Amino acid sequence: MAFMADRPDLTVDLGRGLQLRSPVMVASGTFGYGFDAPQVDRTALGAMVSKGTTLRPREGNAPIRIAETPSGMLNAIGLQNPGVDHVVRVYAPRWATWDLPVIVNVAGDTMDEYVAVARRLSGVTGVAGLELNISCPNVASGLQFGVDPVQAAEVTRAVRAVTELPLIVKLTPNVTDIVAMARAVEDAGADAVSAINTYIGMAIDVRRRRPIISRGSGGLSGPAIKPLALYAVWQVAAELHIPVIGVGGIMTSTDALEFLLAGAAAVQIGTVNYVRPQAAAEIRNGIADYLAEHGLPDIRALPIRSTSVLTHV
Amino acid sequence: MAFMADRPDLTVDLGRGLQLRSPVMVASGTFGYGFDAPQVDRTALGAMVSKGTTLRPREGNAPIRIAETPSGMLNAIGLQNPGVDHVVRVYAPRWATWDLPVIVNVAGDTMDEYVAVARRLSGVTGVAGLELNISCPNVASGLQFGVDPVQAAEVTRAVRAVTELPLIVKLTPNVTDIVAMARAVEDAGADAVSAINTYIGMAIDVRRRRPIISRGSGGLSGPAIKPLALYAVWQVAAELHIPVIGVGGIMTSTDALEFLLAGAAAVQIGTVNYVRPQAAAEIRNGIADYLAEHGLPDIRALPIRSTSVLTHV
Amino acid sequence: MSIAVERLSPSPSGGRQGWGVVVERSVPMAGAVELVVSQRSAAAAVAPGQFFQLGVSAPHTILRRPYSAAWSDPRGGRIGFIFNVVGAGSAWLAGLHEGDELDLLGPLGRGFDLEGHRPAICVGGGLGIAVFPGVVDALIARGRSVTVLQGARTAAQLLPASRFAGAEVHVATDDGSAGHHGSVVTLFSTPLTGEGEGIDILTCGPTPMLMALIDATRRHEIPLSAIQVALETPMGCGIGTCLGCAAPAAAGGYFLTCQDGPCVRADQIDWNLMTDGFHG
Amino acid sequence: MSIAVERLSPSPSGGRQGWGVVVERSVPMAGAVELVVSQRSAAAAVAPGQFFQLGVSAPHTILRRPYSAAWSDPRGGRIGFIFNVVGAGSAWLAGLHEGDELDLLGPLGRGFDLEGHRPAICVGGGLGIAVFPGVVDALIARGRSVTVLQGARTAAQLLPASRFAGAEVHVATDDGSAGHHGSVVTLFSTPLTGEGEGIDILTCGPTPMLMALIDATRRHEIPLSAIQVALETPMGCGIGTCLGCAAPAAAGGYFLTCQDGPCVRADQIDWNLMTDGFHG
Numbered sequence A, B: 001m002a003f004m005a006d007r008p009d010l011t012v013d014l015g016r017g018l019q020l021r022s023p024v025m026v027a028s029g030t031f032g033y034g035f036d037a038p039q040v041d042r043t044a045l046g047a048m049v050s051k052g053t054t055l056r057p058r059e060g061n062a063p064i065r066i067a068e069t070p071s072g073m074l075n076a077i078g079l080q081n082p083g084v085d086h087v088v089r090v091y092a093p094r095w096a097t098w099d100l101p102v103i104v105n106v107a108g109d110t111m112d113e114y115v116a117v118a119r120r121l122s123g124v125t126g127v128a129g130l131e132l133n134i135s136c137p138n139v140a141s142g143l144q145f146g147v148d149p150v151q152a153a154e155v156t157r158a159v160r161a162v163t164e165l166p167l168i169v170k171l172t173p174n175v176t177d178i179v180a181m182a183r184a185v186e187d188a189g190a191d192a193v194s195a196i197n198t199y200i201g202m203a204i205d206v207r208r209r210r211p212i213i214s215r216g217s218g219g220l221s222g223p224a225i226k227p228l229a230l231y232a233v234w235q236v237a238a239e240l241h242i243p244v245i246g247v248g249g250i251m252t253s254t255d256a257l258e259f260l261l262a263g264a265a266a267v268q269i270g271t272v273n274y275v276r277p278q279a280a281a282e283i284r285n286g287i288a289d290y291l292a293e294h295g296l297p298d299i300r301a302l303p304i305r306s307t308s309v310l311t312h313v
Numbered sequence C, D: 001m002s003i004a005v006e007r008l009s010p011s012p013s014g015g016r017q018g019w020g021v022v023v024e025r026s027v028p029m030a031g032a033v034e035l036v037v038s039q040r041s042a043a044a045a046v047a048p049g050q051f052f053q054l055g056v057s058a059p060h061t062i063l064r065r066p067y068s069a070a071w072s073d074p075r076g077g078r079i080g081f082i083f084n085v086v087g088a089g090s091a092w093l094a095g096l097h098e099g100d101e102l103d104l105l106g107p108l109g110r111g112f113d114l115e116g117h118r119p120a121i122c123v124g125g126g127l128g129i130a131v132f133p134g135v136v137d138a139l140i141a142r143g144r145s146v147t148v149l150q151g152a153r154t155a156a157q158l159l160p161a162s163r164f165a166g167a168e169v170h171v172a173t174d175d176g177s178a179g180h181h182g183s184v185v186t187l188f189s190t191p192l193t194g195e196g197e198g199i200d201i202l203t204c205g206p207t208p209m210l211m212a213l214i215d216a217t218r219r220h221e222i223p224l225s226a227i228q229v230a231l232e233t234p235m236g237c238g239i240g241t242c243l244g245c246a247a248p249a250a251a252g253g254y255f256l257t258c259q260d261g262p263c264v265r266a267d268q269i270d271w272n273l274m275t276d277g278f279h280g
């Protein structure tokens, strides 16, 4: 089937001129700033999303930062990053020479910080778009921006006001109603949403009788969360008019296809990058093969939608 | 070490006279009504929780009802059960002859249904307590009882008013703030809470291009959710004055100990009952061995609590 | 309405958990593996058509996997399993070597009803044939006349007729490489259907094959009650506690495949709802 | 503050992923397994002290597992790994047979700095000894004088001195069953510390052992800069993308063990923050 792999149309339009040649992107925090994983075949990628970037450099959390759990991993990196200035001065010029759109994942403690980072990145050659990581706690309220539709809309609107870049808002799944969150950021001007960021979890070292992760809790990623992420995407894609990018536990092209069938316009792969550097290419090729086998012209033909799907009893 | 296994005190007091000889209970829906798994060593158990029971018999959802996911499983059984009358007439008299407290898991579509089931079970010999499954959608509001503190408190209060039985409320994790839910049901008169019920998830059959589970979504259980359940218990146990029963992904005594260290007074094991009938006994013995090795007199000495545990960044 | 309370008949649940040892591993037909497992008490307890929940330690799996006992030898204390690799669990099983241990829960469920005197026809499609070696032996031992109709994609994927000693064997292949060119169900023609007292049909295979067989028997005016089906549904526990293996009952509601089956009389199944079944 | 931007030195990341074949499996000391893996390009690329991320297909795991190359033979195209079973991943590795394939990502990180002329002392505790066969060979090949100090619980758990040809080997055991009765660090006495030009120390082992060694060297007025440590931290990726392997830097902030290490000069580590490290 590989001989048909190049024929189907794999391009994705995320809006505001952000065109991807492949529906497979690498997720924030799992590919650094693109300089550390030369094994990965960049031609298989539609875009790269950078590590979460803040206004000033951050050194991150004390070790231990990660722990493996059944079919998953917890992380509490603490947004270790060199700050937006370094990104603009050192990384962006190198990205500008690449044949791959780079989306910068933006994080902050306050509304002002998000706005300042977004403003600094706007108009910078090499920066193709922004992804707002709203899973950060708001220093002012203590709550994460991403768990309150009002705050999430505010930060989206504020960033939207200062940039013409394509704007993706990355949803946190740690909420009662992710659809309400998604609607709020769509109304506030997001061009697309990515769903989802990690689920908050914990692991305890029973020998030492303390949490493994120094910060107590961490974000759960990997195959363990795939069914949860898929359901989030299924719900959100049914209600939104902007593209939804599916993220969470994708390891294989079959996993990616589940998200595309659930209504995602594209996918991001995260944890798998740590495990199989060849995953991006395999997933892209697997999607192409599937389209060819099913006689589908492009990935826009994939989403299924059933009216008979009810809530879980 | 096995020779010390019987020495530590493994009893648990769940309040209102509900005393368990072991901190290991079997979770609702994973042990039927106690008549189907003769392989399980009942002497290892502190209590059995029955399948979710409604006012009238229910035939459950159309197949397919279950699907395996990475380190987990989805289920949408649809509360298949013979109805509370059958439970009272046929099962309770048999339970009354057992040396094991049986807690009936109570479900319903309306506040009145919960109350009617609870009333019917009160004073029945063989019924040692109730566990309210508030993950059911409220026919009146469409929302689950368990995602709204006001509704959850109301149903708890209404049931509390009609029964003297020990009352456990089982929390759903599909909420932004599980601590708020737990506080609401504590204030409304719950004797204990169990945390957690399943997480809503989904799986898609890419070959047939449709959800695997006939209802679209299902509840995720098994080791995949352990880190999430553990964090829920950690948070809830810090804030409540009533006992917290830890449930979610426990397969081994090490897993159970994670929950007890996180502050749980007891644990329930679910999915593992399908896989290893000997799990209950192994887990109970493993907890006893751990206490003995660490020179701890009883399981009340287990909970750790660190002030340095912050939210995930 | 048929719900858990009113099972088709009392529950046979309660197979035991125990460890067996793989004493033989072979390839009985192309694409399949046969494991012979030594476990005395389980081997002695098997009724033809019953299944085991096999423990697998494959990446990312948690549940046991249901497999019919292909045959059992109570005196030798051995059980045979025949399967193909379709996913992580079966791949793990296929990777076992002689001498490895295997975690068995069973035997579970109900086997076929083998009593009676009428000629028996066993119809197996694909890996559905795996359940029949033991069934045929038991039927022959009861002095019954047995015909085996076996269908496969291609000749190499047929279980050799020598596995059905004493029975008449007819085969069909999708590619015509052996026997009849086409579906196994088309083998089901008048000469086979017996006369007078009628016949008993025992079958196992993909749902589309079962549906086609039901249609064919209707045309031959064989009553559904003369047909027994070894059903395959997803299974959580295999012992009646998860309620995950529901199948639509002719009487309305659902029965549990692991308790009321896997071998069920065809007239107890609501075939209209089975179209949407597990096998596609 | 030392953050990702300003690494201790430029990143060596970029080990390749490839498949090797297990050509030998043995038990080099009680409780340990040694796998010899044939993979020509990887074997040729290893610098002593570097590690590989090994792919494992164990139940419920997802991440690769970091293992030092115990030694490598560039001409024979082979790499040795020595390890013990502590969990699912190592159990899976220990279950490999000759002829099985193994998924290697590497070599990764920085090895030891082997240049110089001073006598070298290699201090290994427990499985920390696993990294030294190749290191000692390389030091000897450079004409350096080498002493190996090896500690273990009991005599049977010591790697035989024959694995360190050309070096002087001293051992210590917790139970006194061989060599000195007590910690390997107490072997570290004046006669060994050399004179005049001083010595180089290369070490690997549990954090408490490393801390004790640091204390002992302070008493002997050996500068921290003369000590190199092969660090072990949890690892997500091994290639610098997950930032999960942070260790406290003497200059403040953190360095990445997989990029700036695993072999790091002891004066680059903030030992006060290491007390709470991974090994306990």
Ligand SMILES: Cc1cc2nc3c(=O)[nH]c(=O)nc-3n(C[C@H](O)[C@H](O)[C@H](O)COP(=O)(O)OP(=O)(O)OC[C@H]3O[C@@H](n4cnc5c(N)ncnc54)[C@H](O)[C@@H]3O)c2cc1C
Pocket (backbone or CB within 6 Å): B068, C051, C065, C066, C067, C068, C069, C070, C081, C082, C083, C084, C085, C086, C087, C088, C089, C090, C091, C127, C130, C131, C231, C232, C233, C234, C235, C262, C278, C279
């Ligand atoms: C009572 C019973 C007896 C069985 N006896 C046999 C037997 O003797 N020989 C044999 O080869 N198989 C038999 N099966 C089917 C066997 O259980 C499945 O093939 C097996 O569970 C698949 O496990 P896996 O991990 O390899 O694949 P999974 O990764 O679980 O599934 C891989 C693919 O197979 C499909 N699948 C899963 N379970 C089944 C199933 N029960 N039937 C059909 N497709 C399925 C899945 O939908 C998926 O597409 C039996 C099933 C039942 C319920």
Ligand SMILES: Cc1cc2nc3c(=O)[nH]c(=O)nc-3n(C[C@H](O)[C@H](O)[C@H](O)COP(=O)(O)OP(=O)(O)OC[C@H]3O[C@@H](n4cnc5c(N)ncnc54)[C@H](O)[C@@H]3O)c2cc1C
Pocket (backbone or CB within 6 Å): A068, D051, D065, D066, D067, D068, D069, D070, D081, D082, D083, D084, D085, D086, D087, D088, D089, D090, D091, D127, D130, D131, D231, D232, D233, D234, D235, D262, D278, D279
């Ligand atoms: C750079 C590097 C090189 C290493 N080289 C070797 C080697 O040559 N030989 C060898 O035997 N081991 C070595 N290790 C340790 C080895 O990586 C772990 O023992 C292994 O990952 C455990 O995997 P598991 O799945 O068996 O255990 P898991 O189930 O992952 O863990 C089991 C137990 O081991 C602990 N553990 C996990 N990782 C480590 C670790 N890195 N160090 C200490 N304890 C750990 C866990 O906390 C847990 O208590 C090295 C580690 C690193 C970082």
Ligand SMILES: Cc1cc2nc3c(=O)[nH]c(=O)nc-3n(C[C@H](O)[C@H](O)[C@H](O)COP(=O)(O)O)c2cc1C
Pocket (backbone or CB within 6 Å): A027, A028, A029, A030, A051, A052, A053, A075, A077, A079, A105, A133, A170, A196, A197, A198, A220, A221, A222, A223, A225, A247, A248, A249, A250, A268, A269, A270, A271, A272, D236, D242, D243, D244
């Ligand atoms: C170590 C690690 C670091 C991460 N850092 C970020 C980050 O900085 N910003 C962000 O939005 N998401 C971050 N994520 C979340 C991922 O982008 C992704 O949403 C999540 O891991 C789920 O996808 P996966 O299961 O494919 O990994 C991080 C994930 C991991 C594992």
Ligand SMILES: Cc1cc2nc3c(=O)[nH]c(=O)nc-3n(C[C@H](O)[C@H](O)[C@H](O)COP(=O)(O)O)c2cc1C
Pocket (backbone or CB within 6 Å): B027, B028, B029, B030, B051, B052, B053, B075, B077, B079, B105, B133, B170, B196, B197, B198, B220, B221, B222, B223, B225, B247, B248, B249, B250, B268, B269, B270, B271, B272, C236, C242, C243, C244
């Ligand atoms: C098949 C199945 C049926 C269940 N039925 C119920 C139920 O009727 N009522 C209820 O409160 N919980 C029910 N649960 C949830 C379990 O009691 C438990 O909360 C959950 O499975 C998490 O625990 P585990 O990971 O140990 O399985 C069910 C779970 C499964 C897997």
Ligand code: FES
Pocket (backbone or CB within 6 Å): C234, C235, C236, C237, C238, C239, C240, C241, C242, C243, C244, C245, C246, C256, C257, C258, C259
């Ligand atoms: S498989 Fe669990 S009830 Fe049948």
Ligand code: FES
Pocket (backbone or CB within 6 Å): D234, D235, D236, D237, D238, D239, D240, D241, D242, D243, D244, D245, D246, D256, D257, D258, D259
């Ligand atoms: S292990 Fe991932 S950055 Fe070092």
